[in-house]
Every structure is written in C-alpha cells, then in structure tokens.
Amino acid sequence: xxxxxxxxxxxxxxxxxxxxxxxxxxxxxxxxxxxxxxxxxxxxxxxxxxxxxxxxxxxxxxxxxxxxxxxxxxxxxxxxxxxxxxxxxxxxxxxxxxxxxxxxxxxxxxxxxxxxxxxxxxxxxxxxxxxxxxxxxxxxxxxxxxxxxxxxxxxxxxxxxxxxxxxxxxxxxxxxxxxxxxxxxxxxxxxxxxxxxxxxxxxxxxxxxxxxxxxxxxxxxxxxxxxxxxxxxxxxxxxxxxxxxxxxxxxxxxxxxxxxxxxxxxxxxxxxxxxxxxxxxxxxxxxxxxxxxxxxxxxxxxxxxxxxxxxxxxxxxxxxxxxxxxxxxxxxxxxxxxxxxxxxxxxxxxxxxxxxxxxxxxxxxxxxxxxxxxxxxxxxxxxxxxxxxxxxxxxxxxxxxxxxxxxxxxxxxxxxxxxxxxxxxxxxxxxxxxxxxxxxxxxxxxxxxxxxxxxxxxxxxxxxxxxxxxxxxxxxxxxxxxxxxxxxxxxxxxxxxxxxxxxxxxxxxxxxxxxxxxxxxxxxxxxxxxxxxxxxxxxxxxxxxxxxxxxxxxxxxxxxxxxxxxxx
Amino acid sequence: xxxxxxxxxxxxxxxxxxxxxxxxxxxxxxxxxxxxxxxxxxxxxxxxxxxxxxxxxxxxxxxxxxxxxxxxxxxxxxxxxxxxxxxxxxxxxxxxxxxxxx
Numbered sequence: 325x326x327x328x329x330x331x332x333x334x335x336x337x338x339x340x341x342x343x344x345x346x347x348x349x350x351x352x353x354x355x356x357x358x359x360x361x362x363x364x365x366x367x368x369x370x371x372x373x374x375x376x377x378x379x380x381x382x383x384x385x386x387x388x389x390x391x392x393x394x395x396x397x398x399x400x401x402x403x404x405x406x407x408x409x410x411x412x413x414x415x416x417x418x419x420x421x422x423x424x425x426x427x428x429x430x431x432x433x434x435x436x437x438x439x440x441x442x443x444x445x446x447x448x449x450x451x452x453x454x455x456x457x458x459x460x461x462x463x464x465x466x467x468x469x470x471x472x473x474x475x476x477x478x479x480x481x482x483x484x485x486x487x488x489x490x491x492x493x494x495x496x497x498x499x500x501x502x503x504x505x506x507x508x509x510x511x512x513x514x515x516x517x518x519x520x521x522x523x524x525x526x527x528x529x530x531x532x533x534x535x536x537x538x539x540x541x542x543x544x545x546x547x548x549x550x551x552x553x554x555x556x557x558x559x560x561x562x563x564x565x566x567x568x569x570x571x572x573x574x575x576x577x578x579x580x581x582x583x584x585x586x587x588x589x590x591x592x593x594x595x596x597x598x599x600x601x602x603x604x605x606x607x608x609x610x611x612x613x614x615x616x617x618x619x620x621x622x623x624x625x626x627x628x629x630x631x632x633x634x635x636x637x638x639x640x641x642x643x644x645x646x647x648x649x650x651x652x653x654x655x656x657x658x659x660x661x662x663x664x665x666x667x668x669x670x671x672x673x674x675x676x677x678x679x680x681x682x683x684x685x686x687x688x689x690x691x692x693x694x695x696x697x698x699x700x701x702x703x704x705x706x707x708x709x710x711x712x713x714x715x716x717x718x719x720x721x722x723x724x725x726x727x728x729x730x731x732x733x734x735x736x737x738x739x740x741x742x743x744x745x746x747x748x749x750x751x752x753x754x755x756x757x758x759x760x761x762x763x764x765x766x767x768x769x770x771x772x773x774x775x776x777x778x779x780x781x782x783x784x785x786x787x788x789x790x791x792x793x794x795x796x797x798x799x800x801x802x803x804x805x806x807x808x809x810x811x812x813x814x815x816x817x818x819x820x821x822x823x824x825x826x827x828x829x830x831x832x833x834x835x836x837x838x839x840x841x842x843x844x845x846x847x848x849x850x851x852x853x854x855x856x857x858x859x860x861x862x863x864x865x866x867x868x869x870x871x872x873x874x875x876x877x878x879x880x881x882x883x884x885x886x887x888x889x890x891x892x
Numbered sequence: 893x894x895x896x897x898x899x900x901x902x903x904x905x906x907x908x909x910x911x912x913x914x915x916x917x918x919x920x921x922x923x924x925x926x927x928x929x930x931x932x933x934x935x936x937x938x939x940x941x942x943x944x945x946x947x948x949x950x951x952x953x954x955x956x957x958x959x960x961x962x963x964x965x966x967x968x969x970x971x972x973x974x975x976x977x978x979x980x981x982x983x984x985x986x987x988x989x990x991x992x993x994x
Contacts, residue, residue, distance in 0.1 A: 376912045410948035493948035551953030805974040888974035
C-alpha cells in the first residue's frame with residue numbers, strides 16, 4: 325500500500341517536476357510573446373498616428389468626394405461671339421420632384437400643382453402622384469416664383485433639386501448656329517446638359533467637359549451683324565412673300581463666318597422638337613444656309629469663266645458665239661432673252677448668257693470642269709462645325725458628259741448649299757486659294773489653303789463681278805456707296821412630284837463680294853419663292869428680289885465691319 | 893533611470909497624441925472654413941453669372957433697337973453709314989469751322 329503510495333508520491337513529484345520544467349520553459353515563451361505584442365502595439369499605434377497626421381493634413385476622403393460631384397454636374401461652358409458677347413450661358417434654377425408616399429393630402433397637392441403649372445393637365449399630376457413609386461419627377465425646371473408657390477402648398481413630400489439650365493439671352497438670334505440642348509441623365513442634385521443640334525451638339529464634348537470649366541467657346545459670329553442681317557432678311561422675306569431665305573457672310577481670307585442666318589427661325593430656349601416629316605425645309609429648325617441643297621443657277625457661271633481665264637483659253641475680251649438655242653443630249657439650252665450673235669466673255673457674265681457659258685465650258689472640257697468644282701469644294705460636304713453639316717452632301721452628276729458639263733456650267737443639275745457657294749466665291753476673290761469655312765474665331769486673319777486660281781485670275785474675276793453690279797443684272801440697287809461685285813442667279817425649283825421644274829417657283833440668289841478692291845467679305849443671300857409685287861408688274865428675278873435685300877445688308881453691315889474709313 | 897526614460901517616453905507619447913488631435917481638429921476647422929469660402933465664392937460666381945446673363949438679355953440687339961427707336965427724340969441715333977467715316981484732315985476742318993463759329 326505504502327509502496328503504492330510512495331510510488332504515487334513519486335509519480336506526483338515527477339509530475340511536479342515535469343510541470344516545473346514546463347513552467348520555466350513557458351516563462352521564456354511568455355517573454356517572447358510579450359515582445360511580439362509590444363511590436364504589434366507599436367505598429368498599430370504608429371499606423372494610427374500616421375493615419376491621424378495624414379487625415380489632419382490632407383482633405384478627408386468623404387469631403388473631397390462631395391466637392392468632385394458638385395463640380396461634375398452642370399457648368400457647361402459658355403458660348404460667346406467673336407467680341408466676347410454672351411450667346412449661351414447657364415443659370416441656376418430648381419427642379420421639382422416628389423416622394424408621393426409622404427404627401428398627406430394628395431388631392432389638394434394635385435389641384436394646386438395643376439394651378440401653378442397651367443401648361444400641364446390635372447391628369448398628368450394625378451398619374452404622377454397616385455402611385456406606389458417612392459420617387460417621381462414632376463418638373464425638369466421651375467422658376468423661382470413657381471418654387472414659392474409650390475412651397476406655399478405647405479405639404480410634405482415635395483422637394484426641389486438644384487439644377488442648371490442653358491439659356492440663350494439673345495432669343496432667336498443665331499438660333500440655327502447655336503442649336504439647342506436637352507437634359508441627359510437627371511439626378512436630384514443636378515442634371516447633365518446635352519447639345520441637340522448646331523454647335524451645341526458638334527462641340528458637346530468640349531462644352532460639357534467637367535475638368536476645365538473656365539474655358540469658353542468663342543465663335544466667329546458677330547452678334548450685332550447677325551442681328552442686323554436677320555432683321556433685314558426677315559423684313560425682305562415678308563416684303564417679297566417668300567417661303568424662307570438664308571444669308572451667309574464670310575471672311576474670304578480666313579473662312580470665318582461672321583453671320584449665318586436662315587428663315588424661318590426658332591427660339592433655342594424652346595427648341596421645336598423635330599423636323600416635319602413630309603417637308604423638312606418648311607420646319608423652323610431646318611438650316612437653309614447649311615442643310616438646304618439647291619440648284620442655284622447663274623451664280624455658277626463665274627466658275628467656268630474663271631477656269632477658262634486661268635487656263636488662258638479665253639481672255640475677258642474674247643468673243644463668244646451665243647447663237648442658239650443649243651441642243652445637247654436632247655436638251656435645249658437657251659437664254660432668257662436675245663443678246664445678239666456674239667458677246668465678249670465679260671458680257672456673258674454681265675448679261676448672264678447661258679449659251680455663252682456653255683460654249684466656254686465646252687472649251688474647258690468635262691474632266692477639267694469637274695476637277696475645278698471639286699477644288700472649289702462644291703462636290704463634297706464642308707467641314708463647318710455644325711452637327712447638320714455631316715448629313716448634307718451636295719448633289720452632283722455621277723458621270724460628267726457633255727450635257728452634265730453644260731448644265732453644271734450655269735448651275736443646274738448640281739445642287740449645293742449657300743455655304744458651299746460662299747466658300748467657292750471666297751476662293752475666287754481672296755487671291756485664289758482655298759479656305760475652310762469655320763464658325764470658330766481664328767487667330768489669323770488669313771489662312772491660305774491649296775491654290776485654286778492665280779492671283780491674276782482672281783483680280784479678273786473681281787473686275788467681272790464688279791461689272792455685274794455697275795452695269796449688269798444687279799445695277800439698280802444702292803449699296804450705300806460701297807464698291808461691290810456679285811452675280812445673280814434665279815433658278816426654277818425642281819418639282820418633286822411631276823419631275824422637271826416649276827415655272828413659277830424660283831430660288832433667287834445673289835452672291836456678292838465687298839469691298840471689291842480687297843475682296844474681304846463674301847455675302848450669299850438666297851430667297852425661296854420670292855415675288856416682288858411692289859410695282860405694277862410682279863418679278864421673280866434675283867435683280868428685283870434678292871439684290872435689293874443684299875444691297876441693304878451691305879450698306880448697313882459694311883460700316884459695322886469698319887469698312888469705309890479707307891475712302892479715297 | 894529606466895523608469896525615468898519610460899516615463900519620458902510615455903509623456904512624449906501623450907503630448908504627441910494631444911498635438912496630433914489638435915492639429916487634426918484645427919485642420920478640419922480650416923477645411924470647413926475653406927469649404928464655406930468655396931461655397932461663398934461659388935454663390936458669388938453664380939450671381940455674377942446670372943447678372944451677366946441678365947445683362948446680355950437686357951442688351952439683346954432687338955431690345956436695343958427698340959429703345960433707340962423709342963428714344964429717337966432725345967438720342968437721335970441713326971444707323972451708321974459710310975458717310976460717318978471721315979479722314980483726319982476732314983475732321984480737323986470740321987473742328988476748325990466749329991471754333992470759328994464760337
């Protein structure tokens with residue numbers, strides 16, 4: 325028993341011993357662990373410390389985030405004219421939204437809202453507010469006065485969100501160039517503004533860029549000139565009973581467009597929705613100067629003549645046989661009156677003889693004329709910075725045979741926009757080099773492209789155009805003492821239903837250059853279906869319709885452009 | 893010695909903690925102030941923007957043309973024409989004539 329006990333004791337002792345051994349061993353272990361914990365704490369505290377210092381020094385994450393988002397929405401860049409006058413800007417207003425479930429007296433709210441916003445029906449607000457949805461938009465924009473009225477309803481659940489709205493302070497002026505905007509994605513704290521047409525759409529990315537909000541888009545337009553031209557054009561269209569019209573004023577040496585007008589026009593602050601389906605040209609948002617493709621008639625005659633002069637095939641005094649009518653490819657080409665058996669090249673332009681022009685074009689040959697039209701930019705879209713430009717392709721004959729060359733020489737069978745015409749005339753009178761039309765203000769007053777004709781030919785063209793005004797088809801108008809050159813054109817409109825041309829409906833065009841000595845400005849005015857009934861007879865010819873309007877524009881606009889001080 | 897060292901470490905640790913907290917809160921206060929100022933700047937900018945838009949609206953060519961017409965009796969403003977441009981010699985002659993009359 326004792327032995328047993330002893331044995332037990334012994335065992336116990338050994339156990340103790342073992343434990344003792346274990347204890348000393350684990351004591352060393354604890355020291356190591358303490359050290360580990362110390363290191364861990366030091367690391368943790370230094371981490372917290374640095375984090376604290378970092379937080380104190382740099383902006384906290386949350387706040388920085390708020391700043392970025394508040395900058396990101398809104399603040400679309402302003403659009404200004406060449407002198408810095410405001411054309412488009414943003415103002416802060418509010419939007420109205422609701423949490424329908426929070427509204428206590430829905431019936432009252434619906435009635436009051438319908439009273440405050442008379443343009444919306446009672447049913448509209450009923451549909452919006454009697455719903456299970458937790459959130460509904462009520463108005464994209466509301467005025468401060470309307471906001472006060474909504475506040476006065478005194479019901480919960482109606483909320484205002486800040487919002488920027490695009491405004492065009494000049495109203496209808498330059499409406500087609502500016503285009504318009506709409507709201508993109510909407511949030512309670514703002515909405516994205518997107519361009520829908522014109523420069524607003526073309527430069528949408530640049531205007532809407534959230535990072536540099538300080539820039540602006542400076543157009544080449546001059547808002548004073550633009551307003552004046554629009555006024556004169558509108559009065560003229562009214563006087564002539566025309567369906568519409570357009571005017572393009574361009575600096576021939578830089579391609580900058582000073583004014584681009586089209587009638588009927590619209591207010592970009594309330595842009596009409598879409599083009600009319602059946603007849604897009606009668607819609608106010610249709611830009612006649614850019615989208616309107618017309619056969620412009622006799623204004624083209626200067627092109628083959630310029631090329632013939634350039635190639636030394638003729639000079640201004642060369643006699644041209646104008647006995648007619650000409651028969652080419654089954655088509656009769658005649659003049660609108662009998663000018664005698666022959667005219668000089670100069671007289672062909674001054675009197676606007678179709679037969680004479682065709683005979684000159686025949687000397688040039690189809691491929692040369694086509695190449696020249698291409699150089700003048702009459703066969704392709706322009707690169708004008710408007711969203712509409714891309715969609716507007718001039719129409720020209722697919723194959724240039726004898727007939728096509730003949731009709732193209734006097735502006736038939738080839739349809740271009742007034743902008744195309746302004747560009748082509750600019751190239752002829754600016755000393756003979758190609759220009760790109762632009763709506764953005766340029767740094768330099770002269771930007772030379774590829775040479776189209778020589779400087780000498782350019783001078784001859786200017787003198788021909790000048791004679792049209794002094795003794796030809798445009799001689800009856802008063803240009804306010806300015807020396808002007810130009811060429812008229814009256815073209816019958818094609819009849820889309822019957823084919824062929826209308827007899828009574830014409831497009832009248834006057835392409836003019838002033839002052840003729842320098843050829844600095846090109847003005848192209850077109851009228852759609854004008855009729856001058858002011859005298860005892862009625863006239864549709866350009867000389868009685870579009871020329872007097874152009875003359876008024878030049879006599880009023882040229883002084884604004886600073887022309888006239890160089891008077892001899 | 894060892895105790896002193898540890899005490900000093902402890903105190904400096906405490907002090908730096910207090911300092912860090914203070915700096916942190918000061919920085920936050922400044923941050924808030926900057927935010928307030930930014931907001932103020934933004935609202936002033938908005939106001940300038942609004943006034944500029946209003947100015948452009950009031951100076952729109954149509955309104956100016958109407959005002960010129962309405963106030964013709966006092967202002968006698970007429971459209972500028974080529975004849976309004978005179979060279980310096982003519983201007984001197986006109987000046988001389990005026991002086992003669994006086």
